[in-house]
Amino acid sequence: MTDIPKVIAIDGPAAAGKGTLAKRLAEHFQLELLDTGLLYRAVARKVLDNGIAIGDAPEAYADLAGQAARDLIPADLEVPGLRADETAQAASKVSSLPAVRGALLDFQRDFSRNPPNSAPGAVLDGRDIGTVVCPDADVKLFVTASTEIRAKRRLKELQDRGLEAIYARVLDDMKERDARDAGRDVSPLVAAEDSFQLDTSDLDADQAFAAALDFIENRNT
Ligand code: DC
Numbered sequence: 271m272t273d274i275p276k277v278i279a280i281d282g283p284a285a286a287g288k289g290t291l292a293k294r295l296a297e298h299f300q301l302e303l304l305d306t307g308l309l310y311r312a313v314a315r316k317v318l319d320n321g322i323a324i325g326d327a328p329e330a331y332a333d334l335a336g337q338a339a340r341d342l343i344p345a346d347l348e349v350p351g352l353r354a355d356e357t358a359q360a361a362s363k364v365s366s367l368p369a370v371r372g373a374l375l376d377f378q379r380d381f382s383r384n385p386p387n388s389a390p391g392a393v394l395d396g397r398d399i400g401t402v403v404c405p406d407a408d409v410k411l412f413v414t415a416s417t418e419i420r421a422k423r424r425l426k427e428l429q430d431r432g433l434e435a436i437y438a439r440v441l442d443d444m445k446e447r448d449a450r451d452a453g454r455d456v457s458p459l460v461a462a463e464d465s466f467q468l469d470t471s472d473l474d475a476d477q478a479f480a481a482a483l484d485f486i487e488n489r490n491t
Contacts, residue, residue, distance in 0.1 A: 281397055281465070283452075290478075295393050295479070304392060309347070309374050311360075313335055313338045378404075398457035400461075411482055414469050468482060
């Protein structure tokens with residue numbers, strides 16, 4: 271019998287399969303789930319809703335974004351529009367601001383230490399969970415897939431939602447976001463040294479879940 275992990279940290283680039291995997295592991299172990307990308311998306315949304323364009327000159331929106339991060343409440347994560355690609359690109363930009371990252375850190379750590387609903391633990395997915403937010407997590411997974419496969423998955427997701435999308439454009443956006451998330455000075459996307467690396471390029475959701483579960487159940491043997 272495996273012990274149930276108290277904290278599972280899942281990191282990786284966009285559309286690698288983190289979200290689905292995080293959800294399934296949370297259900298399996300009855301842990302609370304926090305999609306930390308939603309926090310950055312909610313901050314970006316608040317800035318955009320104030321009529322401020324989120325461009326490549328962070329001075330223009332740094333103060334507002336920092337304030338939005340400090341004021342964030344859980345209900346902000348339910349706001350419609352957080353899943354839009356425009357929000358994802360904007361989230362990638364606001365997330366490079368130290369004031370934003372700093373303001374969201376306590377919320378994430380607190381969630382991992384005192385999960386809601388008296389759950390026995392938490393699953394957090396994002397970019398810096400295993401490295402910065404929960405460096406002591408019992409389980410760290412770093413989920414990747416080739417850029418082309420991730421772009422194809424994102425394209426399908428957009429089309430399934432009835433949105434028009436072109437592969438070349440989705441691929442370019444994906445590369446731009448990867449470069450920004452991995453290249454920033456604070457908390458860049460990087461695999462924690464003690465993480466289990468799971469490449470889902472040739473795996474479907476069931477296979478990725480089975481591989482992660484196998485690692486978790488045998489991690490102490
Ligand atoms: O996981 P996502 O695609 O919803 O994340 C949106 C953006 O938020 C992502 O491009 C980078 C940022 N992010 C981050 O910097 N750190 C996290 N822990 C989660 C997301």
